[in-house]
Amino acid sequence: MKKYELETVVRVSERYGSGLLHLVLERTDGKDMPEMAPGQFVEVAVDRAKVLLNRPISIFNRTDKALELLVSPIGTATKALCEYVTGDRLRIIGPLGHGFSTQFAAGTRVLLMGGGVGIAPLYYQLRTLLSAGVKAEVVYGNRTAQDAEICALFSGLAPLHVCTDDGTAGFHGLVTQHPATEGAFDFVQVCGPKPMMKACARLAAAKGVPAEVSLENQMACGLGACLCCVEDSKDGNVCVCKNGPVFNTSLLKWQ
Amino acid sequence: MAIDLTTHIGNLTLQNPVLTASGTFGYGLEYADFIDLDRLGGFVVKGTTLEPRQGNPYPRMAETPSGMLNAVGLQNAGVEHFIEETYPLLRDCKAEVIVNVSGAKIDDYVAVAERLQERTGIRAIELNISCPNVKQGGMAFGTTCAGAESVVSAVRKAWKGHLMVKLSPNVTSITDIALAAEAAGADSLSLINTLMGMAIDIETQRPKLSTVTGGLSGPAVKPVAVRMVWQVASKVSIPVVGLGGIATAADAIEFLLAGARAIQIGTYNFVDPSVSVKVVEGIEDYCRRHGVEKVEDLCGALKI
Ligand SMILES: Cc1cc2nc3c(=O)[nH]c(=O)nc-3n(C[C@H](O)[C@H](O)[C@H](O)COP(=O)(O)OP(=O)(O)OC[C@H]3O[C@@H](n4cnc5c(N)ncnc54)[C@H](O)[C@@H]3O)c2cc1C
Ligand SMILES: Cc1cc2nc3c(=O)[nH]c(=O)nc-3n(C[C@H](O)[C@H](O)[C@H](O)COP(=O)(O)O)c2cc1C
Ligand code: FES
Numbered sequence: 001m002k003k004y005e006l007e008t009v010v011r012v013s014e015r016y017g018s019g020l021l022h023l024v025l026e027r028t029d030g031k032d033m034p035e036m037a038p039g040q041f042v043e044v045a046v047d048r049a050k051v052l053l054n055r056p057i058s059i060f061n062r063t064d065k066a067l068e069l070l071v072s073p074i075g076t077a078t079k080a081l082c083e084y085v086t087g088d089r090l091r092i093i094g095p096l097g098h099g100f101s102t103q104f105a106a107g108t109r110v111l112l113m114g115g116g117v118g119i120a121p122l123y124y125q126l127r128t129l130l131s132a133g134v135k136a137e138v139v140y141g142n143r144t145a146q147d148a149e150i151c152a153l154f155s156g157l158a159p160l161h162v163c164t165d166d167g168t169a170g171f172h173g174l175v176t177q178h179p180a181t182e183g184a185f186d187f188v189q190v191c192g193p194k195p196m197m198k199a200c201a202r203l204a205a206a207k208g209v210p211a212e213v214s215l216e217n218q219m220a221c222g223l224g225a226c227l228c229c230v231e232d233s234k235d236g237n238v239c240v241c242k243n244g245p246v247f248n249t250s251l252l253k254w255q
Numbered sequence: 256m257a258i259d260l261t262t263h264i265g266n267l268t269l270q271n272p273v274l275t276a277s278g279t280f281g282y283g284l285e286y287a288d289f290i291d292l293d294r295l296g297g298f299v300v301k302g303t304t305l306e307p308r309q310g311n312p313y314p315r316m317a318e319t320p321s322g323m324l325n326a327v328g329l330q331n332a333g334v335e336h337f338i339e340e341t342y343p344l345l346r347d348c349k350a351e352v353i354v355n356v357s358g359a360k361i362d363d364y365v366a367v368a369e370r371l372q373e374r375t376g377i378r379a380i381e382l383n384i385s386c387p388n389v390k391q392g393g394m395a396f397g398t399t400c401a402g403a404e405s406v407v408s409a410v411r412k413a414w415k416g417h418l419m420v421k422l423s424p425n426v427t428s429i430t431d432i433a434l435a436a437e438a439a440g441a442d443s444l445s446l447i448n449t450l451m452g453m454a455i456d457i458e459t460q461r462p463k464l465s466t467v468t469g470g471l472s473g474p475a476v477k478p479v480a481v482r483m484v485w486q487v488a489s490k491v492s493i494p495v496v497g498l499g500g501i502a503t504a505a506d507a508i509e510f511l512l513a514g515a516r517a518i519q520i521g522t523y524n525f526v527d528p529s530v531s532v533k534v535v536e537g538i539e540d541y542c543r544r545h546g547v548e549k550v551e552d553l554c555g556a557l558k559i
Contacts, residue, residue: 002288003288003289004288005289005527005528005529045526045527051318052318052321052322052323052473052474052522052526053318053323053525053526054525054526093528217313217314218314218316218317219316220316220323220325220522220525221279221285221524221525221528222525223281223285223286223525223528224281224285225279225280225281225285225286225524225525226278226279226281226316226325226327226525227278227301227310227315227327227330228315228316228325228327229313229315230310230313230315230330231313232312232313236309237309237310237313237330242285
């Protein structure tokens with residue numbers, strides 16, 4: 001998919017209770033957003049953070065006019081990004097990488113599993129799957145109670161199963177322990193912290209179904225040029241930014 | 256006023272003085288959605304070795320103030336793969352495609368150069384005797400005059416094309432190494448490679464790179480690089496290609512004034528994938544504003 005450098009303007013900047021920021025960006029030239037696939041990401045130039053490198057952020061949603069991001073303020077650049085308000089400008093590079101599989105036979109049952117801000121790429125993925133007639137359910141885990149806004153977005157489309165580590169909302173426990181995961185599924189797609197993704201990969205393996213996970217290795221270029229973001233795979237070191245970020249777990253040395 | 260951007264580096268003629276640096280520009284194709292590669296003076300592809308290399312374990316990078324550390328360790332698919340798979344995609348490019356040649360032993364450097372000479376139309380190689388991220392070879396050749404002399408003269412015997420030698424800043428006297436490389440038959444010198452550095456995650460109390468130390472690049476290194484280019488250019492009589500921290504045309508012009516005939520842009524390609532073309536345009540604009548008809552007139556024009 002062709003990559004672009006896009007000048008964008010913040011149309012909506014909404015801070016959720018948990019501290020996550022939902023950003024809706026449009027192009028300053030008013031043109032449509034280029035085509036983007038779910039699971040792909042963009043590099044964001046956070047000028048105000050005074051950092052050198054751009055930061056990779058998943059595509060939370062894409063509509064004809066807008067690109068939506070979900071940002072968790074964990075460090076210098078993401079904290080600065082969470083201060084951006086309506087009317088601010090952001091330079092974006094993307095779409096980058098390869099996303100989740102979306103070509104399934106009608107009636108295929110896909111289990112989407114998100115942990116924390118890892119829920120971000122699964123919303124666009126869910127919309128894409130449903131519009132292709134694929135059945136999907138979502139398990140969303142968090143340390144503590146989720147943002148109601150995010151839950152509302154997902155539960156409006158498909159069955160949503162919420163889990164929290166502290167029991168403040170939904171099921172008290174890990175995503176892999178949620179009863180919904182005991183159902184029959186044909187494919188599992190995951191984004192979240194690495195230990196959670198590994199547990200989900202084991203769950204899929206136990207069911208005998210394939211799993212795709214979205215990795216978050218540190219990146220410099222996001223374009224496959226610097227070779228900083230590699231993951232040790234069965235094919236040797238592969239670039240997460242170019243060959244991923246989404247990988248079928250059968251390629252990874254996770255066992 | 257039409258500005259003449261033509262740049263001569265010894266027997267190599269470039270359409271302008273802007274190149275991109277090895278290891279930061281992949282094989283050029285990674286940037287083709289953002290810029291017209293034909294508009295560059297040239298690009299230097301990733302360090303190429305005789306055998307494929309997997310490089311160092313992850314994590315391989317850490318951002319630092321106005322810069323970054325890397326410890327990629329020359330991951331590449333080897334010279335055979337370059338010749339068979341990559342070169343055919345690049346051969347018609349109007350920009351000069353320069354291959355960065357690396358190795359652990361002198362014989363390896365020579366073998367890579369020989370294969371490129373026999374089976375490609377590559378006109379220039381950049382000999383990487385300055386990589387801080389590999390245990391053997393690499394920087395070991397670039398940190399002593401005898402080491403530099405031995406590898407440069409061996410490759411010189413085998414390689415008839417343009418021989419650019421890339422110098423390490425991790426030395427006591429870069430001019431001594433530069434003079435040794437010149438005496439051994441280098442056609443030009445490029446400098447600087449990355450500066451050895453280190454960063455620690457204080458929460459885990461572990462190094463941020465898998466290799467503990469790595470190479471520092473980006474705007475943070477620019478003053479060091481300009482100083483070294485100035486020192487080397489005033490000592491040697493072969494052309495010097497300057498790099499280290501270039502982010503704008505103004506940065507590039509500093510290097511030209513200090514005595515560089517051409518420049519390379521590295522880390523900043525990660526920040527702005529079209530920076531290289533912007534620098535070409537910016538240099539042209541500067542020449543127009545300063546009544547400079549030929550960009551080569553800027554080379555070493557520093558007034559002291
Ligand atoms: C493909 C991809 C998609 C992503 N999608 C999203 C998203 O949708 N929303 C979102 O909020 N974030 C996302 N991230 C993560 C985001 O890129 C990082 O949180 C961000 O780069 C951190 O930058 P910072 O300046 O805020 O933190 P820094 O100040 O640079 O770092 C803060 C701390 O986090 C550690 N750290 C930073 N990056 C990483 C990493 N990649 N792996 C391990 N430790 C790290 C640092 O070592 C440091 O201790 C994604 C990352 C990738 C690779
Ligand atoms: C990720 C990365 C990989 C690099 N790989 C190589 C390499 O393979 N061969 C080489 O000669 N230099 C390599 N370099 C060094 C650059 O070519 C350049 O000398 C250095 O980064 C300084 O320039 P800059 O500050 O513009 O990046 C690499 C630099 C980076 C950041
Ligand atoms: S981040 Fe540069 S190759 Fe992946």
